[in-house]
Amino acid sequence: MLTVHHLNNSRSQRVLWLLEELALPYEIKFYQRDARTMLAPSELRAVHPLGKSPVVTDGEVTVAETGAIVEYIVDKAGGRLRPAAGTPERLRWTFWLHYAEGSLMSPLLMKLVFDVMPRRAPMILRGLVRNIATRAKAGFVMPQLGTHFDFLEAELGRSEWFAGAEFSAADVMMSFPLEAGGVRAGAFEGRPRLKSFVERIHARQAYKSAIEKGGPYVYAS
Numbered sequence: 650m651l652t653v654h655h656l657n658n659s660r661s662q663r664v665l666w667l668l669e670e671l672a673l674p675y676e677i678k679f680y681q682r683d684a685r686t687m688l689a690p691s692e693l694r695a696v697h698p699l700g701k702s703p704v705v706t707d708g709e710v711t712v713a714e715t716g717a718i719v720e721y722i723v724d725k726a727g728g729r730l731r732p733a734a735g736t737p738e739r740l741r742w743t744f745w746l747h748y749a750e751g752s753l754m755s756p757l758l759m760k761l762v763f764d765v766m767p768r769r770a771p772m773i774l775r776g777l778v779r780n781i782a783t784r785a786k787a788g789f790v791m792p793q794l795g796t797h798f799d800f801l802e803a804e805l806g807r808s809e810w811f812a813g814a815e816f817s818a819a820d821v822m823m824s825f826p827l828e829a830g831g832v833r834a835g836a837f838e839g840r841p842r843l844k845s846f847v848e849r850i851h852a853r854q855a856y857k858s859a860i861e862k863g864g865p866y867v868y869a870s
Contacts, residue, residue: 651675651722654696654704656689657682658867660715660825661703665863667719667821669855671726677862715825716746719818730818738813745811745819753801753826756793760786760834791834798836798843801827805842824850828868 651668655661655677668675680690680702694700697713704713705721712721723731732738763786767779804811812819827847830836837844850856851869860869 650707651725652678652706654678654680654693654702654706655863656680656693656702657864659689659702662859662863662866662868663715663821663825664703664705664718664722665859666824666856667722667730667818669858669862670818670821670853671722671729673722673726679864714750716750716822719746719822723818730816730821732812732815732817738815738817742812742817742819746822749822749826753797753823753830756790756797757826757829757834760790760794763790764833794830794834794836798830798834798840802840802842805846820846820850825868832868 651673653661653664653668653675655665657680659682665675665677680693682689689700689702691700693702693704696706697704697711699713701713703715703718704711705718706712707721707725712718723729732742763782766782767775770778808814810816810820811823824847827836827843831844831847837847860866
């Protein structure tokens with residue numbers, strides 16, 4: 650049976666949701682972030698050397714990285730929630746599967762780092778660090794995020810879901826960066842399609858079931 654090594658308030662919530670959508674059996678092993686650093690606990694390194702979540706184990710198989718996990722689970726489900734090979738929808742599906750982490754999460758992570766830096770800097774340097782962080786966000790990070798969010802708003806004007814007319818695992822992959830973007834970076838401001846997308850995924854029964862099983866999730870409201 651699949652075991653999801655689940656870290657609270659993390660990308661691994663998507664994995665639970667996908668498994669609920671596909672009605673595949675699984676179990677959860679829970680991990681909690683360090684209350685001070687907000688990093689994953691060292692116990693995760695016993696599962697995978699990077700010590701990151703999500704990780705799934707399936708017998709002797711260990712799979713890390715959310716996109717790879719999604720593909721592994723979809724394969725186990727016989728290709729459900731994945732468009733047919735050779736179709737335009739399949740090409741879009743593959744693009745969004747990689748875009749979510751490869752492109753969109755990078756500026757979101759940069760914003761998080763620059764938000765946190767001033768609070769963690771020594772008091773004597775805090776003003777200087779705050780100034781640097783503010784300039785970096787205003788000059789680079791937020792314009793980059795604006796470009797991405799505008800692109801995504803336009804793409805959702807092409808079809809109801811990211812890969813086409815049908816809900817797919819690509820929408821599961823896109824959920825976390827858009828949820829985080831809405832909370833951290835104003836993704837929904839002036840972008841009704843992005844807001845509607847997140848509202849629609851939050852209304853799905855499988856999403857709600859994943860929250861019930863995975864525990865409190867800051868991006869679910």
